[in-house]
Amino acid sequence: MPHLTVEYSANLAPFPERKALGELNEALCASPEVQTEADLKTRFVCQSSFAVGTESGPRGFVHAQLRLLAGRTPEAKQDLAERVATVLRRRTPKPEGMLVQLSVEIVDMDRPSYIKERL
Template identity: 30%
Template sequence: MPQITIEYSAVLADLFDRRGFALALHPAASELIGSAPADFKTRFHALDEVVIGDGGAAEAMIHADVAIMPGRAAAVKERLGALTLETLCRFLGPGSGRNTQVTVEVRDIADYHKRVLPQ
């Protein structure tokens, strides 16, 4: 925990510093929600086919699903969403030539099991 999944239009791949985003978000979010940075897991999925609005080619998107353990106050979740949104925008370089919708959903994990296997 937390489990962060980023889906983004593949046309943004060269402009989106994915590793930089994760390495910036993990410690900042860790401090905010009180979870160890080592527990953060972020994975990225480039989407080859995305239809936004009327399907025009000038549109792109990035969406973050941030799943955390239950028990955080609504205000903390709101700050986590804002932090994630700001960090996504900071690590998306200019020049895509597209209107890019950047969205974040923060949600509680319903059921979670974890085991760390030693080396």
Template identity: 35%
Template sequence: MPHIHVEYSNNIKNIDAKQVLKTLNHTLFATGHVSSALDIKSRAVCQQDWLIGLEPDETQAYVHIKLSLLSGRSLETQAEISEQLLQALQQVLPAQSGMTVQMCVEVLEMTKTTYSKQLVQA
């Protein structure tokens, strides 16, 4: 906990998903609202099947970040984290010539009492 899910349309060029994840993890940890960097788990998925609007348009693209946090943080804190992740994404995503890219951050709360986690070491 927390979890970062990044989804992006497959028409985005030259995206380095691992670098995006690394940047987002560093940004989230730097907010001071995560006690250990090892608690952050992130993943990225390139979406092959997507549609923005009513008809296919290759000049439209998106990157959507879902950040799942345990409940208990104020709305102000959630908004601050959301804005910082959006700024980090804008810095790490290469410019997409001739395209409009919708960049979004969605913060989701997970209820502490129903979240389970176990560390398994071999």
């Protein structure tokens, strides 16, 4: 914990995943909400099968989901969401004429049922 998954539409490739991974982890680890940097797990998933709305035309998306153990304040969640959004605004490709939507979601994980071990 925390787990950050960033999904993006394949029409945004090549997405600068390597650069974004480093910047996302730096931004999140700078937050007091992330206690141990090695606990942050970040990954990118390129979605080749997708639709954005119903109208034709070039459209793409980036959606980030940050999963955290429950108990953060609304202000802390907003700060974390903005940290993620700031990096993705900068790193997301913006092809000419394409509508690209960005969203960031913070999800609380249930503490009693979460298991984490170092193997």
